[in-house]
Amino acid sequence: xxxxxxxxxxxxxxxxxxxxxxxxxxxxxxxxxxxxxxxxxxxxxxxxxxxxxxxxxxxxxxxxxxxxxxxxxxxxxxxxxxxxxxxxxxxxxxxxxxxxxxxxxxxxxxxxxxxxxxxxxxxxxxxxxxxxxxxxxxxxxxxxxxxxxxxxxxxxxxxxxxxxxxxxxxxxxxxxxxxxxxxxxxxxxxxxxxxxxxxxxxxxxxxxxxxxxxxxxxxxxxx
Numbered sequence: 395x396x397x398x399x400x401x402x403x404x405x406x407x408x409x410x411x412x413x414x415x416x417x418x419x420x421x422x423x424x425x426x427x428x429x430x431x432x433x434x435x436x437x438x439x440x441x442x443x444x445x446x447x448x449x450x451x452x453x454x455x456x457x458x459x460x461x462x463x464x465x466x467x468x469x470x471x472x473x474x475x476x477x478x479x480x481x482x483x484x485x486x487x488x489x490x491x492x493x494x495x496x497x498x499x500x501x502x503x504x505x506x507x508x509x510x511x512x513x514x515x516x517x518x519x520x521x522x523x524x525x526x527x528x529x530x531x532x533x534x535x536x537x538x539x540x541x542x543x544x545x546x547x548x549x550x551x552x553x554x555x556x557x558x559x560x561x562x563x564x565x566x567x568x569x570x571x572x573x574x575x576x577x578x579x580x581x582x583x584x585x586x587x588x589x590x591x592x593x594x595x596x597x598x599x600x601x602x603x604x605x606x607x608x609x610x611x612x613x614x615x616x617x
């Protein structure tokens with residue numbers, strides 16, 4: 395438990411994934427997350443057909459690339475604090491024209507007010523040092539009725555959800571998955587207390603909801 399807390403606190407202090415970590419992530423971790431991100435990409439296809447989308451904490455670019463391939467009329471901007479992640483993502487997206495990766499802080503997005511149609515983020519929220527600033531900055535750049543889907547790890551799940559995940563994947567996969575969630579996310583109770591209270595201090599406070607999505611917590615926000 396102490397090690398888990400140390401890792402989570404360290405991630406928040408550095409906020410970005412360092413170079414060696416980015417390489418490890420590109421080789422191993424993205425395989426574990428690819429099923430979720432593929433599902434998210436397919437869900438987004440039903441929400442938007444054109445315009446602009448930001449992927450906050452785009453990492454090695456898997457989600458951005460899957461969305462770009464499915465929605466060619468959508469311009470996608472992948473934003474990440476790690477220069478190495480941006481380099482890897484740019485390489486992975488070679489040949490795809492409707493996608494651009496940028497090194498930038500999510501608290502100061504390089505976009506005009508009300509210029510973005512959709513925002514998505516996976517596995518990044520727990521890194522944010524100033525989450526309220528990130529949410530309010532997302533609100534600033536979103537167009538009226540624009541949406542943001544924020545996904546992050548959720549551990550200590552209700553027993554019913556644990557059983558469902560084991561039946562869907564396998565007990566072994568669930569064990570690996572739950573360990574990743576413990577290191578890269580928040581406790582179920584924390585989402586419904588601390589995180590919920592935090593969201594109420596943002597500009598999205600009147601239009602938000604939280605729901606589980608294959609063991610991940612999905613925070614849906616609307617301007």
